[in-house]
Amino acid sequence: MNLFEDQYKTVDKISEGTFRDKGSKFIAYSYPFTDENKLKDILSELKSIHPKARHHCYAYRLGMDRSVFRINDDNEPAGSAGRPILNTLLSNDLTNILVIVVRYFGGTLLGIPGLINAYKAATQESINNAEIIEKYQKDIYEIDFDYLQMNNVMRIIKDEDLTILSQNFNNNCRMEVAIRSSLVNRVTTNFSVLSELKLKYLKTI
Known part of the structure; x- marks a missing residue:
């Protein structure tokens, strides 16, 4: 493979x-x-x-x-x-x-x-x-970010066609998204340029 x-x-x-x-x-x-x-x-x-x-x-x-x-x-x-x-x-x-x-x-x-x-x-x-x-194997990631970054985060999610599994929007926002495994490196790189954003790998499905 x-x-x-x-x-x-x-x-x-x-x-x-x-x-x-x-x-x-x-x-x-x-x-x-x-x-x-x-x-x-x-x-x-x-x-x-x-x-x-x-x-x-x-x-x-x-x-x-x-x-x-x-x-x-x-x-x-x-x-x-x-x-x-x-x-x-x-x-x-x-x-x-x-x-x-x-x-x-x-x-x-x-x-x-x-x-x-x-x-x-x-x-x-x-x-x-x-x-x-x-189907595609996907990696589940947790994203923690400040509410002021919402537009930037949602733009990446839309551009990469990511699936949102859960979301909690307060001053400190948290989401879980599914990323196609072959695209993980590209997507996480895009997220990494956003200041004060934290990514955490959870599991693969």
Whole structure:
């Protein structure tokens, strides 16, 4: 990946895919996903929808770096569920995505090759049914400035087409803005020429 490549593909909203093999049913759910703290709530909600399912396996991938991921086999044989889900995300070049596959056991063991195929196929079906969108990785910055600098700050925001996430205007003003990652150096340089303005990096989304 090019150093300044900040465009990526992800899913626009939740989608679903189903695969069946020898009585077992695999239902895959794909979610737009950027906050690992929300994983527990999503899993809990899905388990309440499918309380009789035997397994709730998942994988997610975050950011532009292929090393940011997590997998879980939920008591399936090691490597037979979470890993094929993740590999399907990688082969489709998707990130900021979570896929949970719910399995209803049909009474017949599928073996590890069968499980790998089933989790992969269910995941791919949910991706096939999803709306794939292209987005840009963005860095979130906090800006602190004097009210007298408002016009200058807003001009830069308008010229650079920045997204304002929050704002608080008093004598001392504070805003949070999202800056496309490949443009961060240029935008922060523009802000740096304004006196008494402070920039603080918060996170990348």
